[in-house]
Amino acid sequence: xRVVVLAGGVGGARFLLGVRALLDDEAARSTSGGQPQIxxxxxxxxxxxxxxxxxCPDLDTVMYTLGDGIDTDRGWGRRSESWQAKEELAAxxxxxxxxxxxxxxxxxxxxxxxxxDAGYPLSEVTAALCExxxxxxxATQVQLLPMSDQRVExxxxxxxxxxRRVVHFQEWWIAHHAQPPVEExxxxxxxxxxxxxxxxxxxxxxxxxxLAPSNPVVSIGPIxxxxxxxxxLRESSARVVGLSPIVDGAVVRxxxxxxxxxxxxxxxxxxxxxHYGPRKSDGILDGWLVHESDTADVPGxxxxxxxxxxxxxxxxxxxxxxxxxxxxx
Amino acid sequence: xRVVVLAGGVGGARFLLGVRALLDDEAARSTSGGQPQIxxxxxxxxxxxxxxxxxCPDLDTVMYTLGDGIDTDRGWGRRSESWQAKEELAAxxxxxxxxxxxxxxxxxxxxxxxxxDAGYPLSEVTAALCExxxxxxxATQVQLLPMSDQRVExxxxxxxxxxRRVVHFQEWWIAHHAQPPVEExxxxxxxxxxxxxxxxxxxxxxxxxxLAPSNPVVSIGPIxxxxxxxxxLRESSARVVGLSPIVDGAVVRxxxxxxxxxxxxxxxxxxxxxHYGPRKSDGILDGWLVHESDTADVPGxxxxxxxxxxxxxxxxxxxxxxxxxxxxx
Numbered sequence: 001x002r003v004v005v006l007a008g009g010v011g012g013a014r015f016l017l018g019v020r021a022l023l024d025d026e027a028a029r030s031t032s033g034g035q036p037q038i039x040x041x042x043x044x045x046x047x048x049x050x051x052x053x054x055x056c057p058d059l060d061t062v063m064y065t066l067g068d069g070i071d072t073d074r075g076w077g078r079r080s081e082s083w084q085a086k087e088e089l090a091a092x093x094x095x096x097x098x099x100x101x102x103x104x105x106x107x108x109x110x111x112x113x114x115x116x117d118a119g120y121p122l123s124e125v126t127a128a129l130c131e132x133x134x135x136x137x138x139a140t141q142v143q144l145l146p147m148s149d150q151r152v153e154x155x156x157x158x159x160x161x162x163x164r165r166v167v168h169f170q171e172w173w174i175a176h177h178a179q180p181p182v183e184e185x186x187x188x189x190x191x192x193x194x195x196x197x198x199x200x201x202x203x204x205x206x207x208x209x210x211l212a213p214s215n216p217v218v219s220i221g222p223i224x225x226x227x228x229x230x231x232x233l234r235e236s237s238a239r240v241v242g243l244s245p246i247v248d249g250a251v252v253r254x255x256x257x258x259x260x261x262x263x264x265x266x267x268x269x270x271x272x273x274x275h276y277g278p279r280k281s282d283g284i285l286d287g288w289l290v291h292e293s294d295t296a297d298v299p300g301x302x303x304x305x306x307x308x309x310x311x312x313x314x315x316x317x318x319x320x321x322x323x324x325x326x327x328x329x
Numbered sequence: 330x331r332v333v334v335l336a337g338g339v340g341g342a343r344f345l346l347g348v349r350a351l352l353d354d355e356a357a358r359s360t361s362g363g364q365p366q367i368x369x370x371x372x373x374x375x376x377x378x379x380x381x382x383x384x385c386p387d388l389d390t391v392m393y394t395l396g397d398g399i400d401t402d403r404g405w406g407r408r409s410e411s412w413q414a415k416e417e418l419a420a421x422x423x424x425x426x427x428x429x430x431x432x433x434x435x436x437x438x439x440x441x442x443x444x445x446d447a448g449y450p451l452s453e454v455t456a457a458l459c460e461x462x463x464x465x466x467x468a469t470q471v472q473l474l475p476m477s478d479q480r481v482e483x484x485x486x487x488x489x490x491x492x493r494r495v496v497h498f499q500e501w502w503i504a505h506h507a508q509p510p511v512e513e514x515x516x517x518x519x520x521x522x523x524x525x526x527x528x529x530x531x532x533x534x535x536x537x538x539x540l541a542p543s544n545p546v547v548s549i550g551p552i553x554x555x556x557x558x559x560x561x562l563r564e565s566s567a568r569v570v571g572l573s574p575i576v577d578g579a580v581v582r583x584x585x586x587x588x589x590x591x592x593x594x595x596x597x598x599x600x601x602x603x604h605y606g607p608r609k610s611d612g613i614l615d616g617w618l619v620h621e622s623d624t625a626d627v628p629g630x631x632x633x634x635x636x637x638x639x640x641x642x643x644x645x646x647x648x649x650x651x652x653x654x655x656x657x658x
Contacts, residue, residue, distance in 0.1 A: 052443035082413050088436030092461045103432040107417030114381035132421045 001026070001036045003324070004206040004238070008043045008219025009058040010075040011245060011253055011310075012212035013065035016040060018316030019210070020066065020137040022324065025317070027139035036140040039202040041229070043214070044122065044146045045154035045187060045222035048170050050099045051089060053109035054116055057170070058219065059126055059146060060108060066142055067133025075253070078104040098175035121149040123196045145202065147223045150193040154218050157184040169218060178255040182262035187222055195228045203232040208327035211242035211285075213252070213308065216272050217259035224284065233284055239327040241287035242276055243319065244269035247308055248293055270296035273303065287326035289319070302326065330355070330365045332653070333535040333567070337372045337548025338387040339404040340574060340582055340639075341541035342394035345369060347645030348539070349395065349466040351653065354646070356468035365469040368531040370558070372543070373451065373475045374483035374516060374551035377499050379428045380418060382438035383445055386499070387548065388455055388475060389437060395471060396462025404582075407433040427504035450478040452525045474531065476552045479522040483547050486513040498547060507584040511591035516551055524557045532561040537656035540571035540614075542581070542637065545601050546588035553613065562613055568656040570616035571605055572648060573598035576637055577622055599625035602632065616655035618648070631655065 001023060005016060016038065023036035040062060047056045057076070064070040064078060071079045081102035090097055101109065108129060115125040126144050135142040154169035158180035166186065172178060203209065214220050224230045233240060246269050251257045257267045265275040269290035277283020278300025285301045291308040306322040307315060330352060334345060345367065352365035369391060376385045386405070393399040393407060400408045410431035419426055430438065437458060444454040455473050464471040483498035487509035495515065501507060532538060543549050553559045562569060575598050580586045586596045594604045598619035606612020607629025614630045620637040635651040636644060 051439045052446065053439070078417075080413075082411055082432065084409075084411050084432035085414070085435045085439070088407075088433045089439065092436060092440055092458070094436070094440050103411065103413035103435075104417045106414045106432075106435060107421060107423070110380045110382070110414070110418065111421055111423050117381065129421070 002205055002207045004039045004202050005210045005212055006041045006220055006223050007062060007212040008214030009061040012214040013062045014310045014316060015212045016066060018320035020140050020142060022317050022320040023140040024137040038140055038142045039145055041145050041147055041199055041223055043219045043223050045152050046169055048168055054113045055109050059144060062144060063130055063133050066135040077102050122146045123149050145199050146196045148193040148196050148226050151189045152193050152222060153188045154222060155186045155188055156182055157186060158182050178258045187225060190225055193226050195226050200228060200232040203236045206236055206238040208324055209233060209236055209238050209240040210323050213243040213245040215254055215256045215259060216275060217263055234279055239286040240279060240284055241323050241326045242285050243308060243323055244272055244290045246272055247291040269294040273298035273301060289322055331535050332537045333368045333531050334539045334541055335370045335549055335552050336391060336541040337543030338390040341543040342391045343639045343645060344541045345395060347649035349469050349471060351646050351649040352469040353466040367469055367471045368474055370474050370476055370528055370552055372548045372551050374481050375498055377497055383442045384438050388473060391473060392459055392462050395464040406431050451475045452478050474528050475525045477522040477525050477555050479518055481516055481518045481522050481551060483551060484515045484517055485511055486515060487511050507587045516554060519554055522555050524555050529557060529561040532565045535565055535567040537653055538562060538565055538567045538569040539652050542572040542574040544583055544585045544588060545604060546592055563608055568615040569608060569613055570652050570655045571614050572637060572652055573601055573619045575601055576620040598623040602627035602630060618651055
């Protein structure tokens with residue numbers, strides 16, 4: 001069973017825990033069948049360079065989560081983290097103050113930055129970092145694939161203190177708490193980017209393709225916008241199933257409710273499903289999972305209503321099960 | 330009173346506390362006279378790049394010491410330091426393991442590396458970092474001058490595990506505990522280096538020039554070897570006085586006893602005094618302070634015997650006083 005998952009940060013990472021546990025469990029029950037495999041295509045549009053270090057928030061969140069190094073309360077960053085370097089940087093007056101580098105986390109960024117500076121592409125750097133974290137499950141192989149080795153950065157056109165500005169997504173999100181109304185998202189470098197190594201092949205060889213319940217605009221959106229990814233996904237022989245990040249007309253976590261209006265999409269499970277659209281027309285979905293209390297009419301897409309709140313490992317596994325069931329038809 | 334001090338790391342930094350306190354005290358007692366000033370010419374031969382960060386051990390030790398941020402027990406690094414990033418780097422298997430980056434310390438290196446990468450020379454980077462540390466005394470202005478803006482790195486030709494190797498000074502010192510017998514010190518980049526901005530002017534305008542009780546071979550040695558520094562020092566109208574780092578035939582701290590034999594100098598106060606030599610001949614000294622229990626015959630140099638153990642702030646101030654008295658003739 002080869003499962004490809006498109007994912008952003010916290011929500012995607014948690015969902016992946018469920019997918020991995022499910023495949024491990026299926027492998028343990030099965031007497032036949034090859035080794036299950038998860039290939040995660042991860043958004044890199046949130047990446048930024050801060051204090052000279054290259055930081056990849058979504059890759060790190062997925063890596064730390066699957067590697068059991070995540071701070072489970074915050075959902076991001078390292079467990080048992082400390083902030084001494086951050087305090088010192090502030091004492092020096094070194095901007096930006098709004099992005100906090102944890103002391104443990106810094107090690108990851110130092111290694112990444114050094115390897116990138118030495119000429120290794122992000123995909124190889126990511127593979128090297130993941131070696132330490134042992135992302136595989138008891139039976140399931142897990143591989144993280146950055147959406148592109150080229151730099152693609154999400155910037156936000158918005159009004160801040162009366163002036164029209166273009167800021168990095170992280171600045172809009174962290175420094176300005178996603179408050180400034182968004183006029184437009186601009187994906188700098190997108191046009192010249194290529195899918196990361198292995199991504200087209202992964203989508204082609206997949207038995208199931210899942211869209212994690214991540215932000216459709218700034219997490220799943222950039223992945224699909226990398227030239228070649230959307231086409232490869234549409235051409236996959238596997239069924240493509242998405243999970244709604246919107247439940248009861250609100251985001252479960254994050255700021256999709258601030259992003260969707262900027263691209264003219266209603267903040268509803270139906271709105272996002274229609275935004276992705278049916279693969280049999282010009283969209284990408286075969287199936288769409290919405291929360292049990294939601295309804296969605298997405299012409300050309302099979303919609304199922306199941307619990308979509310990741311309140312426990314069991315609930316998350318059940319979501320993965322529902323998604324794979326829908327993939328299997 | 331303008332005092333120029335040539336200094337390495339820990340010993341030099343402690344001595345500077347005494348010089349600053351003395352000048353502050355003199356200024357408080359005096360009703361006339363301009364603002365006292367200390368310009369410290371600091372060895373940068375120990376500098377290294379580790380995990381992509383540019384680290385300047387002697388500059389940092391002097392800066393943290395005079396800025397009251399030093400760990401006084403260790404003598405180097407930051408007070409209340411933690412080592413989370415170091416642990417993580419080791420968990421990733423990122424070499425070198427022997428050089429420990431403290432979490433607080435990393436902030437300094439991040440800023441330095443970023444500014445150097447942006448094209449600022451080390452002298453300007455150092456000035457920017459020092460702004461935060463407020464190195465001035467109650468009356469005394471303090472300025473740190475890296476010996477050169479060019480990279481000069483001390484390497485050690487030595488035998489390690491039966492093989493003749495050339496390693497960075499820090500590796501010989503930290504990883505190999507200064508144990509491998511030294512065949513030769515090589516100062517990579519020295520021939521193409523220039524004195525840092527302000528150094529020739531400082532030596533020219535000085536009222537007193539002091540050689541801190543730092544390592545004569547790998548701390549004071551590289552400073553004097555930067556083309557132009559030795560000549561500027563010899564041409565200064567100020568008297569030049571050194572303090573012996575050797576007391577009773579042993580180093581007070583550090584590894585001068587491992588370094589002096591490699592350049593054919595006896596590990597004695599007299600040996601080091603003669604190594605520096607008299608300015609009236611082809612050396613650099615007018616005066617030479619040795620410990621009260623030592624004797625030294627250095628032809629052409631005025632030798633005085635005074636306590637040279639920095640066991641208390643008062644003892645260190647007394648050393649500074651003895652040095653300046655000898656400068657004043």
